[in-house]
Amino acid sequence: MFLLDTAGEELPSRRGSGLLARCIVEPPSAAEVSAELTVGDREALLLHLRRLTLGESVDCLVRCPAEGCDEVMELELQVGDLLVPAYGDVRREYELGVDGTDGRYEIAFRLPSARDLDEAAALAARSADAVEALLESCISRVTCDGAAVRVADLPEPVRDAVADAMAERDPQAELELDLNCPACDASFSVVFDAASFFLAELDGKLAQLLADVHVLARHYHWSEPEILELPPARRARYLELIAGGAPAR
Numbered sequence: 001m002f003l004l005d006t007a008g009e010e011l012p013s014r015r016g017s018g019l020l021a022r023c024i025v026e027p028p029s030a031a032e033v034s035a036e037l038t039v040g041d042r043e044a045l046l047l048h049l050r051r052l053t054l055g056e057s058v059d060c061l062v063r064c065p066a067e068g069c070d071e072v073m074e075l076e077l078q079v080g081d082l083l084v085p086a087y088g089d090v091r092r093e094y095e096l097g098v099d100g101t102d103g104r105y106e107i108a109f110r111l112p113s114a115r116d117l118d119e120a121a122a123l124a125a126r127s128a129d130a131v132e133a134l135l136e137s138c139i140s141r142v143t144c145d146g147a148a149v150r151v152a153d154l155p156e157p158v159r160d161a162v163a164d165a166m167a168e169r170d171p172q173a174e175l176e177l178d179l180n181c182p183a184c185d186a187s188f189s190v191v192f193d194a195a196s197f198f199l200a201e202l203d204g205k206l207a208q209l210l211a212d213v214h215v216l217a218r219h220y221h222w223s224e225p226e227i228l229e230l231p232p233a234r235r236a237r238y239l240e241l242i243a244g245g246a247p248a249r
Contacts, residue, residue, distance in 0.1 A: 016195030040172030
């Protein structure tokens with residue numbers, strides 16, 4: 001019902017957090033747990049949830065970006081191959097030293113959480129300040145040669161160094177697939193977003209689910225909650241009976 005009610009409305013990252021929260025049995029504050037996960041941990045858990053829901057094999061289409069090619073490639077991936085080893089040195093806060101043109105920067109930062117990403121994605125839809133807001137929320141302290149510095153005043157190379165440090169410590173956060181086009185032999189990379197991909201798969205199944213509910217409700221006059229509570233195999237059996245000409249009540 002959550003997927004049905006949010007289709008076409010929520011951003012993929014926020015829908016992914018909401019879906020995961022509904023699948024966490026403990027503790028009671030599942031929504032808070034889902035929001036506080038690092039981006040990579042959320043991606044990993046969504047991949048595990050995808051495996052439990054739809055299986056290990058992941059079929060997807062990728063279009064070659066090379067100019068004049070446009071070849072569409074069919075990929076069969078495995079969930080296990082999409083899960084990368086976790087970073088070993090897990091902390092609530094990290095420290096980073098970067099040599100800039102105007103001095104030595106010392107930066108204390110934490111990894112972006114799922115909530116941070118959701119808020120940044122929502123902000124990006126209406127403003128160009130999403131990256132700035134994300135850095136502001138994740139960096140707790142910055143100095144340059146001992147003097148305090150505002151995050152907004154960080155030079156671009158220092159910002160890039162912080163982003164690289166975050167990516168290194170949360171390797172699942174942005175998973176890149178290195179591919180080679182069989183038609184033009186071009187090499188390229190694409191980002192695999194587990195939340196967007198899994199939600200797109202589930203949304204593709206929602207249309208059929210709604211059609212099944214419509215047929216069963218018209219034939220047996222059951223309510224929507226009663227139909228959705230039926231195990232999928234039993235629901236399919238009733239649909240077979242209707243297709244075979246079973247008389248209505």
